[in-house]
Amino acid sequence: MDLSAPRARRLLLVDPCEECLALGQRLVKDGWEVHSAALEGVGMPDSDLGLLRLQTSHVKNLKKVKALINATGMQWVVALPHALLVEPGVAKFIAEWFLDYHTLPFDHSRVDIALGRACGMAHLRTRHMGSGPRAEQFVFGNSEQARHLQRLIARIAPTDTPVLIRGESGSGKELIAQALHSQSLRRTGPFIAVNCGAIPEQLIQSELFGHEKGAFTGAHQRKIGRIEAADGGTLFLDEIGDLPMELQANLLRFLQEKQIERVGGQHTIQVDVRVLAATHVDLEAAIADGRFREDLYYRLNVLEIRTTPLRERVADILPMARHFARLYMAEIGRRPRNFSAAAIQAMQRHDWPGNGRELANRVRRGMVLADGREIEPADLGLAPTPSQPQGQLASLEQWVLRAERQALQTALAHSPGNMSQVAEHLKISRPTLYRLLRKHQIR
Template identity: 75%
Template sequence: MVDTTPVPLRRLLLVDPCDECASLNTHLPAAGWKIQSVKLDQSSLPDSDLGMLRLHPEHLDDLNKVKALINRTGIQWVVAVPPSMLQLPVASRFIAEWFLDYHTLPFDTSRIHIALGRACGMAHLRRRHLHPATTREEFVFGDSEQARALQKLIARVANTDAPVLVRGESGSGKELIARSLHAQSLRRGAPFVAVNCGAIPDQLIQSELFGHEKGAFTGAHQRKIGRIEAADGGTLFLDEIGDLPLELQANLLRFLQEKQIERVGGHQTLTVDVRVLAATHVDLEAAIADGRFREDLYYRLNVLEVRTTPLRQRREDIIPMARHFAQLYMAEIGRRPRNFSAGAIQALLQHDWPGNARELANRVRRGMALADGREIEAADLGLAVSSTAATGTESLETSLLRAEGEALRAAISHNPGNMSKVAAQLGISRPTLYRLLRKHQIRRRAQK
């Protein structure tokens, strides 16, 4: 009996083809491939399942252009190369770093469709693993119960014009929350101006906030528009408000009350329409008691309050956030995306994160730069698996329980809202899955 099952169509993007590539157009369509040929500098690229670059000597003179193409498409790539180019160190390093596979020219037409089929399957697996279907906001804030509560609170207060005080530990994403409040507000089309009150010298901060006129003081050679005026119509974010000097606190309070400012050295009163968001990691109530912060300014700023949760208290967000940062820094570092090894994931989950999301971002950036293999290892992140786990002194029961919980969280992260897929990935039934969720006190997500 003849098998009439249709061959699934797979799309191959062929970049800068050569004479040897003509054989692909003859043999691959019968194996279910659609070939689309383009030039490297072509601005518009068709959707594809797999990319193939015919590496030419001139490509080696501008590898950044090839890297930009790979990053722009977001797909996995293989390379076609003459054997002589593999002897060049710059070419071999580039191929090992950026490509899923390579094929020497001329093509072995009897095997190429099998090799490309394997590469396409691997590309689909990597795309699922490296780019789980999660929105950017979920990546940024995570998907734990605390993170979802924070997202809902931000959505509720974003459309008001009332001041918001964002409180939390250093590095816990306070500016990110402020930017999200602005992005979801009616002022999102207007400027967002951020000021770190603790990073500006005391003698300059009044000029930075309120601006100055020409000749107002030595060195004032021309008029300067202050940060408050620059934010007119939009949002002003005052980070580390607890570090603002007392004399400037009085000026800021007057602005919040009257919505008017005067530039330093000027006499004209300017009306400015801004929404003020402030953030601090210090105990403002203690600062008020010590006389370091004005109580009346505190109540002006703290109309609405948003508190961040330390990263160590929402560990199920760590891995999704790490993967987000890896994608974010991929283009900056100029390397293809890497996944985290099992040891790196264990080290990430065991670390206490005193620097919160900022520390996580910095460690991922370091790992992206230092990783030599296909995966980012714990050592690349500057982390080590705990001595308990390393020496094997942890009891077998404890180790299995922890591994079981981590497997559950990872599967849920890869299949958000779909318990059937979570159970299938883990190889268990749905009743068993629900029993394990109760056992580990993991909240089941709503079906999407």
């Protein structure tokens, strides 16, 4: 139990009206810290909760309001006249972007209680989020390789240059992309991630570029593609090596011209997007085999970041494991547990073929299964497994799992780096292939 003194409640009023200012004066008498600012002059406020007085001018330029909410990372409530609430799209916008709303004039008893509750929730959220290092430190750890990666990201992030992120599956390529976005000048814009290997080939064109109503059978309405949805922000193309050749040509044209056409469309659309791509495939070998365009490779690989496998970053294993334990504590609803000395040794000895993703999954398992005060190797699934006694039969489930894993390994050895061919050999779809690879923690 936290017995420390109660924390002051801090409220920021943005573009306040006379009634909002009167509310602020009343809250100050009740012990609140209240500040006010114009929308354009908010900066990075030291407050727990924000109250925006929504005006017609805001509704005409919602990008500014969204940018404010994204940039501050605070909880926000909104005050507005009832006439504005019934304007088209306003209710939906408030529901998506604000914790609560109040119509003017204020119901004083309701607004006081609601703001107190909202501020209390903001305190809990800040305490939970601030209980350890920043997310970037969680992801990359404390090793020399991790610190080098942090410095590299800090240098690259502010530019608009394309970046190719390379490394083994599960080694944090998407987290690196998110770090690049969050430290960039585009951080208030959208971050759109696309797994090029998990979308059926017949849908990739529409998913990336969008389509117009009636463009093909089943196109009952216009669809905005992922590229267009990333306008003003960052587009992350994961597993770019699995993109079909015909789509590679379309993507190259977009990178050169910064324009797209929706499927079935007649007009070009200007799009302002920074492109980040990632792959575990040897793209140079794919180019030599005719599976990847060389000109697209050079467009994407202007700057390059390579992830280091977790087995080569032993110093990062324990900090990352502790982070995942804190992360899953609230999800699982159990008190925090430390890792025993035996568990730490087992984690440091393990080869981690699934890298950070495997570590996260094993820690989650350990949090659920641990009965004692500490998480033991067996809870993580890392305890030595005794050999099967001769003559003892495995269960049907064990035989099925072994057969699945052997089939995957054989197909991968036959077509290394070519997920389309691997899926074809196994007679399964690429999404199913990726699901099985995650299940067996392969690659």
